[in-house]
Amino acid sequence: MSPASHASPRFCAIDFGTSNSAVAVPSADNMRLVPLEPQHTGNTNTSPTAVFYFAEGAHDADGPPRAFGRAAIQAYVDGHDGRLMRSMKSILGSSLIDQTTDVGGGRGAKYFDIVAGYLKRLRRAAGDPQQVVLGRPVFFVDGDAERDAQAQSQLAAMAQAVGFTEVQFQFEPIAAAFDFERQATREQVVLVADIGGGTSDFSVVRVGPERMARLARRDDILASHGVHIAGTDFDRHIELVAILREFGFRALGPSGREVPSGLYFDLATWHLINTCYAPLRVAEWRGMRKWFERPEHHARLMTVLDERLGHELAARAEDAKIAISGGSDAEILLDLIEPGLHLRLSEPIAIEALRHDLERIVTTAHETVLLAGLAPTQIDALYLTGGSTGLRPLADALAAAFPQAQRVTGDRFASVATGLGLYAERVFSPA
Numbered sequence: 140m141s142p143a144s145h146a147s148p149r150f151c152a153i154d155f156g157t158s159n160s161a162v163a164v165p166s167a168d169n170m171r172l173v174p175l176e177p178q179h180t181g182n183t184n185t186s187p188t189a190v191f192y193f194a195e196g197a198h199d200a201d202g203p204p205r206a207f208g209r210a211a212i213q214a215y216v217d218g219h220d221g222r223l224m225r226s227m228k229s230i231l232g233s234s235l236i237d238q239t240t241d242v243g244g245g246r247g248a249k250y251f252d253i254v255a256g257y258l259k260r261l262r263r264a265a266g267d268p269q270q271v272v273l274g275r276p277v278f279f280v281d282g283d284a285e286r287d288a289q290a291q292s293q294l295a296a297m298a299q300a301v302g303f304t305e306v307q308f309q310f311e312p313i314a315a316a317f318d319f320e321r322q323a324t325r326e327q328v329v330l331v332a333d334i335g336g337g338t339s340d341f342s343v344v345r346v347g348p349e350r351m352a353r354l355a356r357r358d359d360i361l362a363s364h365g366v367h368i369a370g371t372d373f374d375r376h377i378e379l380v381a382i383l384r385e386f387g388f389r390a391l392g393p394s395g396r397e398v399p400s401g402l403y404f405d406l407a408t409w410h411l412i413n414t415c416y417a418p419l420r421v422a423e424w425r426g427m428r429k430w431f432e433r434p435e436h437h438a439r440l441m442t443v444l445d446e447r448l449g450h451e452l453a454a455r456a457e458d459a460k461i462a463i464s465g466g467s468d469a470e471i472l473l474d475l476i477e478p479g480l481h482l483r484l485s486e487p488i489a490i491e492a493l494r495h496d497l498e499r500i501v502t503t504a505h506e507t508v509l510l511a512g513l514a515p516t517q518i519d520a521l522y523l524t525g526g527s528t529g530l531r532p533l534a535d536a537l538a539a540a541f542p543q544a545q546r547v548t549g550d551r552f553a554s555v556a557t558g559l560g561l562y563a564e565r566v567f568s569p570a
Contacts, residue, residue: 150270150567152559153261154311155294157228158336159185159526160257161553162265163560165568170560172553173264176208185552187212188227190257194220194243203246207260216450218413220244225410226337227254232280232290251297259301270305271298272563274314274555277342277363307566312342312363313356314558315524319547320346321561327519328361328511330544332504332537333555334525339500340365341507343518354566362511366503368496370527371409377463378407378456380492381471381484386443387436398430402440407456412449421445435477442476451475463489464531490532497533501540508541520545524554 152163152170161184162173175186191211196204206214215223221243230236230250239247262268279290295306312331319329326347333340343361350359379388388403402424405411414420421444431437443449455471462469463486473480490497508515521537521544528534529551538546550557 147266148268150272150563151262151265151268152272152274152556152563153258153265154274154314154553154556154559155228155258155261156188156274156335156555157226157338158188159552160188160261161185161556162261163556163563164265164268165560165564170557170564172556172560175261175264179209182552184556188225188257190224190227190253191215191219192222192224192242192246192248194222194246201259202252202256203242203244203248205256207257215413218416218447223410224253227257230254231293232283232286236293251293251300254294255297255300258297262301262303267302269303270307270563270567271303272307272309272559272566273298274311274559275308276311276340277360305567307563309559309562310357310360311555312340312344312360314555314562315342315549316344316346316522317351317558317561318549318554319520319522320348320351323347323351326350328513328517329520329522330504330508330518330541331522331524332528334369334500334523334527334533336370336526338365338367339369339503339527340525341504343507343511343513361513362507364503364507364510366499368499369525370530372496373460373493373527373530374409374453374457375404375407376492376496377460377484377489378453379403380488381459381469381482382452382456382473383407385436385480385482386440387431387433390436391432392430393432396430398427398436406443406449406452409450409453412453415444415449416447439476439480448475459484460489460530464529466531486532493532497536500533501536504537504540515541516543518544520547522547522549524549524551526551 148164154161163170164173172184174183176183186208189208189211191206191214193204235250237251239249242248273294275291278287280286291308298306315331315333316329323346329344329346331342331344342363345359345361383403387398390398392398402415405415425441428437459469459471469484471482508518518541521541523534
């Protein structure tokens with residue numbers, strides 16, 4: 140990645156997310172998001188929070204050979220020898236931060252340096268500014284104020300280690316609400332729904348034109364709550380129901396026994412897919428032909444295992460989910476597995492596959508409002524952000540749970556970074 144082409148800014152804002160990250164820098168008349176991966180098509184303003192350490196290759200000035208973002212994920216999918224690091228934010232506040240982990244090729248790296256290395260990449264993309272506003276969740280660590288404070292201190296130390304001389308923090312739900320707040324003409328209570336790949340997080344936030352001028356905003360967060368269900372869970376359920384049933388999932392064999400399901404769950408769980416290709420596991424399933432009443436199910440499954448097509452199936456499931464979000468049935472083309480193999484997923488079947496997850500997410504939203512001491516009718520606006528809020532059945536279910544609230548859709552992938560940028564501009568710009 141090349142440094143930002145604009146003149147080096149004095150400050151930036153970083154949304155260091157669990158799944159994806161984004162960076163905002165000042166421009167002539169406002170803040171702008173930095174294209175983190177301009178070489179890719181689609182949304183280039185966010186990058187997966189991922190680092191892949193290659194087991195082979197020479198060190199450079201920044202350390203062991205690594206790939207970041209989409210390139211890191213692709214290296215893992217392509218089966219390169221090494222170690223993929225994701226969900227790095229989750230180690231903040233733990234004792235792991237000072238420990239060394241094996242990253243392949245007989246090399247070790249401290250977790251502190253792994254996270255700092257990713258932050259360095261983001262700072263470099265921003266043009267190496269000196270000042271930064273970092274987003275933080277309301278709680279890095281639930282129910283432990285000491286560890287929560289430790290997590291913020293660790294993140295600040297990492298930012299300073301890569302060259303930031305001044306580090307400020309802002310709460311992510313407040314940042315997500317800032318864009319809405321700029322449009323507010325009166326004080327309102329907003330339910331922020333931030334639903335990404337791994338978690339569905341909710342916060343009840345008080346916003347308004349008079350509050351916008353305040354720098355300290357923690358007391359405007361009336362409640363926060365979440366559940367570890369989100370986009371990757373949706374993809375898994377879609378793949379199991381729409382695709383893997385045609386590969387033997389939940390099928391009964393000649394003896395009336397169900398084909399063992401463990402492999403199918405692993406094939407539908409992104410970070411476990413590569414475990415399905417272990418030689419002993421492949422050999423075991425090659426010998427299980429007698430478990431399958433329909434020989435084409437076994438043949439398709441073995442094609443996936445032999446040709447390492449698990450991540451491709453996961454991508455087809457995600458594409459089907461996106462198609463359903465647009466209100467149409469999804470046609471899933473699987474000629475790479477078997478000539479002429481086309482499957483169809485209807486919206487009712489998809490909704491039924493996701494029903495339990497959607498119900499739990501809506502329940503969590505209600506619980507968040509109760510934690511704030513409010514009734515659903517007291518929510519003035521529902522602010523939707525995060526990539527998974529693009530799933531129309533989910534957005535509709537949340538809106539139906541709060542029918543009196545104004546439904547507002549922010550930038551699904553970068554509203555937190557945009558809000559952090561607005562805050563950084565106020566904090567660091569000359570009065």
